[in-house]
Amino acid sequence: MHKLTDSILDKFSMDFLRNQVLKNAYGNDDTVIAGLDPRVLLIWYLFFGLVPWFINDVVLLLGLFLFVVLTTRAARIAPLVLFLFCVGVFTQTGYLLVMALFFGGDSSLVAPLLVMTLKVAVVSLASVTVFSGLDPDRLASGLLWFGCPDQLSFSISFAYRILPVLMEEFQNILLSYRLRGNPPKKQGLIGKIRYLGYQVKLIIQAFYPLMLNTAKRSRTTVEALELKGYRYALKNPGVKKMRLAMLKVTRNDGIFIVISVIWAACSVAASAAIA
Amino acid sequence: MDVKSRMTQSQKMMVFVLSMSLYGLATLFTELIPSFQIGIVEFSVEYFLFIPLTLAMLFDPLSAALGAATGELVFSEIMLGQFGGLGELEKFLTVTIGVYIAGRIVKDPRNRRVVAAASIIGVTVQQLMGCVVDILKVQFAVEDFEAVAGLPESVFFTEGFACLNDILFSGILFCMLPAMYLVPRLYGKIEPLLGVKPRDKETQLEGGVFTPKNIALILAGFAAAIGAELLASGGYELIDWEADWAGNSTSIIVGIIVALAVTAVAAGLIRSRAGRKASAEYRNF
Numbered sequence: 001m002h003k004l005t006d007s008i009l010d011k012f013s014m015d016f017l018r019n020q021v022l023k024n025a026y027g028n029d030d031t032v033i034a035g036l037d038p039r040v041l042l043i044w045y046l047f048f049g050l051v052p053w054f055i056n057d058v059v060l061l062l063g064l065f066l067f068v069v070l071t072t073r074a075a076r077i078a079p080l081v082l083f084l085f086c087v088g089v090f091t092q093t094g095y096l097l098v099m100a101l102f103f104g105g106d107s108s109l110v111a112p113l114l115v116m117t118l119k120v121a122v123v124s125l126a127s128v129t130v131f132s133g134l135d136p137d138r139l140a141s142g143l144l145w146f147g148c149p150d151q152l153s154f155s156i157s158f159a160y161r162i163l164p165v166l167m168e169e170f171q172n173i174l175l176s177y178r179l180r181g182n183p184p185k186k187q188g189l190i191g192k193i194r195y196l197g198y199q200v201k202l203i204i205q206a207f208y209p210l211m212l213n214t215a216k217r218s219r220t221t222v223e224a225l226e227l228k229g230y231r232y233a234l235k236n237p238g239v240k241k242m243r244l245a246m247l248k249v250t251r252n253d254g255i256f257i258v259i260s261v262i263w264a265a266c267s268v269a270a271s272a273a274i275a
Numbered sequence: 276m277d278v279k280s281r282m283t284q285s286q287k288m289m290v291f292v293l294s295m296s297l298y299g300l301a302t303l304f305t306e307l308i309p310s311f312q313i314g315i316v317e318f319s320v321e322y323f324l325f326i327p328l329t330l331a332m333l334f335d336p337l338s339a340a341l342g343a344a345t346g347e348l349v350f351s352e353i354m355l356g357q358f359g360g361l362g363e364l365e366k367f368l369t370v371t372i373g374v375y376i377a378g379r380i381v382k383d384p385r386n387r388r389v390v391a392a393a394s395i396i397g398v399t400v401q402q403l404m405g406c407v408v409d410i411l412k413v414q415f416a417v418e419d420f421e422a423v424a425g426l427p428e429s430v431f432f433t434e435g436f437a438c439l440n441d442i443l444f445s446g447i448l449f450c451m452l453p454a455m456y457l458v459p460r461l462y463g464k465i466e467p468l469l470g471v472k473p474r475d476k477e478t479q480l481e482g483g484v485f486t487p488k489n490i491a492l493i494l495a496g497f498a499a500a501i502g503a504e505l506l507a508s509g510g511y512e513l514i515d516w517e518a519d520w521a522g523n524s525t526s527i528i529v530g531i532i533v534a535l536a537v538t539a540v541a542a543g544l545i546r547s548r549a550g551r552k553a554s555a556e557y558r559n560f
Contacts, residue, residue, distance in 0.1 A: 043540065084306065099429035112426075131353045139353070146539060151291075152345065158292070159299055159349045166300050204453045207326065211297060211461060215468040218292040222285050231284070 018167050020080040032252070033075035033133035038142025040253045041130050044260060048126035052119045059274050061118040063267025067260070068125040075133030085128060089121050136160040138246075145244055150234050158221075169213060173206045282471060287338040289469045290330065294342030298326045299350030306351045324374070324401070324445075325453035328394045331378025332458050333465060333474060340374035365408050368500040372493050373401030384462045384474055387455050394454040398446040406438035408501055 033041070048068060055061055072082075097113050131139065137160075140153035181202060186195040225231075233239040282290070301323035327343030344367040352363055377397025381389055413430045466473045 039540075046535065046539065099433050100426050102429065136354075147542065152349075155295060155345050155349045156353060159296070159346070159354065162296050163300070163303075163350070163354070166296055170300065200448075204325070204449075204456070207297070207301075207323075207453075208457060208460060211293075211326075211329070211457070212465055212468065214297055215289075215293055215465050218289045218296065219469050221292055222289045225288075226285055 018164060020078050022164060023078045029135060031074060031076050031133065032256075033071060033129060034135055034138075035252060036256055037247060037249045037253045038134055038138045039145055039247060040249060040257065041134060042142050042146065044257070045126055045130040047260075049123050052122040055119070056115060057271045057275070058115060058118070059271035060267050061115065061122060063270060064122050064264070065118055065125070067263045067267075068122055068129060071129045071133075072125050075129050077128055077132050081128060081132055085124055089117060089124065141244055141247060144240070145247060162217075166210075166214070170206065170210055173209050174202065177202050177206055282335050282338075286469055286471055287335055290334045290338040291342035291345075293469075294327050294330045294339040295346035295349070297330075297346070298323070298343040299346030301326055302347045302351040303354070323453075324370075324398060324450045325394065325457065327370075327374045328377050328397055328450060328454050329457045329461065331374045332381040332384050332390060332393065332454070333461060334469070334471065336375045336378025339378060340371040343374055344368075344370045365500045366405070368496045369401045369404040369408070372404065372496050373397040376400055376493070381458075381474075384458045387459060390458045391451050391455050394450045395442075395446055398450045399442050402438050402441050402446070404497055404500065406434050410434050411501060 048064065052061060052064060055064075097110070100113075134142075136156050140156040143156070144150065144153045181198075183198055184191060184194045186192050305323060324343075327339050330343075331339040347370065348363055348367055374397055377393045377400075380393040380396065384390065410430060413434075463473050
C-alpha cells in the first residue's frame, strides 16, 4: 500500500509527465518517420492496422511484428509510451489466460491467445509509429486531406498547444491546495487508505477552479477563432488548399512504401515456405 | 428547444473546447496512473467522467458530450500513440451517448439528488454498452471461440465483472460524488464566463428526456458502435464461413483493404482537385 501511494505520487510529478508527453509530441522531428508524408503513413497504417486482425498465421504475424518494431524504433518513441503499450498488451491477455485456466481451460488456450496478443501488438505498434511518430500538425493536415471533419484536426492541433499550459495550471492549483491542506497521518493501513482518499479528493477539488479558469480560456480561444474567421474558413476551399499545400510526396516516401511491400511479401513467402 | 435557451454556435463551440481540454487532461492522467488489484477486484481511477457529466448538466449536453469524446480520443489515444483505429469509434460513441443522456435528465442543477441519479445512469449506460461491445469483440477476434474450453465463461465473467466494478467503484467514487459536489457549486458561476444564462425553468431543454427522436438517435449510435467495433476486429465470422470454398480468405481481405486504401487516395485526390477548382473560381470572383 505504501509503495502504491508512493508510485502514484511519483507519477504525479507533473514535470515528468509533461516532459514525456511533450517529448513524444515535439521531440522527434528529425526521425525518418517524422519526415514522411502523413498521407502515406496513414495509408500504411490502414494496412498494418487492419490486416493483422484477419491473419491467423503465426509466422506471417511475427514477420509483420518485426517490421512494426523496426518502424517504432525508427520513430524514436518516448519510453513512457512504449512502457504503457507493453503493460497494456500483456496484462490484458495475461489476465484473460489466468481466468480461462481458472474456468478449466488447458494449455491448448495458449496458442489462440498468443495469436491474439500478436495481433494486438502489431496493430498498436503500427498506431504508435504513426500517431506518436508524426508531428501533430502534420498528422492533422494528413487527416484533413482524407476528408476528416475539420473539428478533429483543429482539436489535435489545439490539444498539443493547450496541454502544457493546462498541466502547469493544474499543477499550480494542486500545489496551492496541498499548501493549505492538512493531510491525515499515513500510519497504519487505515491511515494509508485515508491518505490516498485525501489525495484523490484533493485532485477532484482542484478541478473546481480549473474548470472556471478553463471556461474563461475557452471563451477567449473561441472568440479569437471567430475574429480570424474560423467558421468562414471552414467552408472556404481556398483556405483548405493553402493549409494542405505543405504536403508533398518525396522519394523517401517511395522508398518506405517499397520496403514495406517487400517485407510483407517476404513474410508471406516465409509463412508459405514453412507451412 | 426554447428560444431563450438556445446557445449560439460559438457558445456551443466554447463548451466543446472546454469539455475537450478538461476531459482530455483527465484521461491523460488516468492513462498514466497504474491500476492496482486486490484479489480480482480492480481499483483503478478508471475515468474522470464527472467532468463532462458536470458540464453536460450545466450547458448544452450534446456539445459537452462530443467534446469529451473528442478530448479522450485526441489527448489520451492519439497523443500517447494508443490509437486503436476504427475500434476507438466505439468508445467515442458510448461516451457521447452516456454523457448526453445524463445531461438531458437534469432539469435543475441545484437538485443534488437528480444530479446523483443522472450521473449514475450516464455511467451505467456507457459501461453496459462498452461491456456488450467488448464481449462481442472477443467472440469475433478469437478463432473457434466456443470450441476453446473455458474461454467463453472467462470472457463473460471478466467482462461482466469489470463492468459491474466500474459502475460501482468508479461510478460512485469518481462520477457521482464529484458531480454532486461540483454541479451545484459551479451553477451560476461558470455560465456567465461563457456568456450563457444558467439553466432554470425558463431556459431548460424542452421536450423531456426521451423524445422519440432522441431514442432513435441513441439506438442508431449504439448500433454504429457495435458495427464499428466488429468491423475493426473482425467481419470474421462471415469470412471464415466463406473460406470453405474461397480457399484463401487472407488474400481476399488483404485485397479488400488494399482496394480501400486506393479508394481513400483517389477520394482525397478528387477532393483536393475539386478544392483547387473551387478555389480558382473563388479567386475569379
